[in-house]
Amino acid sequence: MQLYLLFALLGLSTAAYYVGRRKAFALAGRAAEAVRLHSRPTYHGALTALWCGIPALLIFGFWLVLENQVITHLVVRDLPEAIRSLPPDRLNLVINDIRNIEGGSFASQTTDPGMQAAADHYRQLRSISNHALAAVTIALMAAATLLVRSRITSHLRARNQVEAILTVILVACSTIAIFTTIGIILSVLYEAIRFFKAVPITEFLFGLDWSPQMAIRADQVGSSGAFGAVPVFLGTILISAIAMVVAVPIGLMSAIYLSEYAGKRLRAVAKPLIEVLAGIPTVVYGFFAALTVAPVIRDWGNWVGLDVASESALAAGLVMGIMIIPFVSSLSDDFINAVPQSLRDGAYSLGATRSETIRQVIVPAAIPGIIGGVLLAVSRAIGETMIVVMAAGLSANLTVNPLKAVTTVTVQIVTLLVGDQEFDSPKTLAAFALGLILFIVTLCLNIIALYVVRKYREQYE
């Protein structure tokens, strides 16, 4: 229904374009008066279309956002007192049931008549809302079109007005990045603060025991919930470190080989192939880690006589390292290529071999950029989710043994938030606290890395 209305709005705007343009042509076409328009007729059309479409679209958007809350409020107001006085989470369940009945996903004979009545009320309100929305927007569009049409004269500075509107739209679009950042910070911070009200921040940051299962019943044993996140942080660091041990040498050496030694043909083949590694979805790596790499590592470990967990940190870290190789290599490649040829020539003329030139001249010259690239890769490793969700464990062991199972920040966020969510229990809110830490850490890494990279780029320009 709303989709059709959206298409109708777009269609009407297109129609408005032709209305405006026709008027302009009609004005210009009167040969006797020989009117000269300020703008070309397409601008008159565009101006009409913009005035017709934008306010209607704005109203459409706000309506959709607010509709649900208003209708829910109205339905709740008419519910019997017994239901209205329920605690908020129970009330939400009731509202969900009403919506489900309204959507037809419950067989209607199984529900009691009160709920059915509420659902009917809900459906009726929705239908009223839909019709009202259609009436309001279409009336508004017609009015706007007629108004603009009546104002089209030969002196109307249509082009300037259209361009002004477009500029405003462009500015609005470019600010979305800022709103996204603000949205992330506010939403994560808000829930995290609620979490820190229940669990002291020092316990969260320095506690050594992580078992976020909360007791469902008050008399339940052994699951009081412990939120010391150190084991989780340590697991993240361990897996990221393994990943970097794999990715940095391989990535750096392949970048050096490709930019300094390889011929054109090898470079043309190998470079895109390595970059394919970056384009593979992480869920594929996760599957590879869990079903191919982890069993192999476990079998080898057993063969040597080591006790390897089936969800070892090594498997997840190794595969994550493979995923990160192209990030390290393509960034390092950029920076190695940015080192001026004169530095190389200088080293060669002193009699240095190629590898000596690379190790003692080129890499030191490119090192700030390479460090920036490595930092970006670290931030990627820390935030990587699917590989660790599928291949690393859930148990928060305080260990640095890569053969044991560890858990990471992202794994915990996923396990805490997938499934039932209760936004008043520390269990769910803990995910946001972890998310806040994750965001802050990656933000710092990114800012440092981007600063270093930018600084370095300017150096040789």
Added chain:
Amino acid sequence: MNNTIGSSDAPAPRRTIDIVNRSLKRRYRAERRFRFYGMAAIVLSLLFLALLFASIVFKGYSAFWQTSIRLSIFFDPAVLQQDTLVNADYAALVREALFKKFPQVEGRQDKRQLAALMSSGGVYRLRNMVLKDPDLVGKAVEVWLPADDDIDMLIKGHFRRDLPESERRVTDLQIAWIEKLESEGRLERQFNTTFLSAGDSREPELAGIWGAVSGSFFTLVITLSLSFPIGVAAAVYLEEFARKNRWTDLIEVNINNLAAVPSIVFGLLGLAVFLNFFGLPRSAPLVGGLVLTLMTLPTIIIASRSALTSVPPSIREAALGVGASKMQMVVHHVRPLALPGMLTGTIIGMARALGESAPLLMIGMVAFIVDIPKGFTDSATVLPVQIYLWSDSPERAFVERTSAAIMVLLAFLVVMNAGAIILRKKFERRW
């Protein structure tokens, strides 16, 4: 090395060239070693790539075939008329056909084993046949029906037949029946259309990816229709109109940062803002599309900006010189030249969005959904999340289906990236 060169004016009797020559062998060895490390790094990364693809293809190719068994089904009017045609006990028809095929089978235990040869999904196929053609009632028809996933795995060789019976999921009796059916030509591997056309299911032989593919499609439609216009508009503003000041600096830093923020954080944003604050439906492609839009926007903005910078200033000056306004210059002259680059960036962003799963886990697109989504607000899952869900399933048959789903996902990605490369090759201009 530098020291040896620097010591040329030492009072030693030897000439510099001798010192250099003496160390030359060692230095050349180091050179070869270094070169070898470089080569090894490349070979290693390509090896990983090959291993990844090989393991997935090797595990997954067999999922495109499904073992089917041909049975002579008698559409017994007695069974079908007990109830309506929709709710009739079609499983009984399958059982009857099996018992007739193997009349010597006695006892409940054995009969149950015999019935377990067939997938429970055959029921739907028979029902559809009867609903389509009610005249079938009272006739006997030869029908190919899917075998149970354990039988399928046995036929494909994923279960070993030489293990002791207690360690197998398929009993000796069942193997004997299967061999009999096979020798009569009643058992065949057929192309697995179910896998490509069905939604999710708990039974591997009935599970398909079409539901997930539709979900991905609806999600990407939202993502594309929002992120492309917004991304291009933002890039145009920042590159062509904005003055360099604090404000635009702030926007730039923000965009670069967002490009490197972990995707799961966008999921948290979506959960807190779109679901909890605005009350949009859970598990809906609409919300998934919004989250992925925010995630891909930085990629598209950065690519579009570099496409705009590569348009030479002379084009702009020429347009302004003949009296175009700034907006006309951008819309009529710069934009067409930068469009291929913008589209390339957009396709790459879409490919990333297609493969993304972490933020979608946060907004509930991991639910077990059998129905195929029909719109933007239906509950849906997407292809990568489907892969994640299946990889968690204990049945052996889901391993090959997961791999096959990965192959389909990778095929989509290859097509998209190839499109981007072709676009770049075709329209790339050197000024």
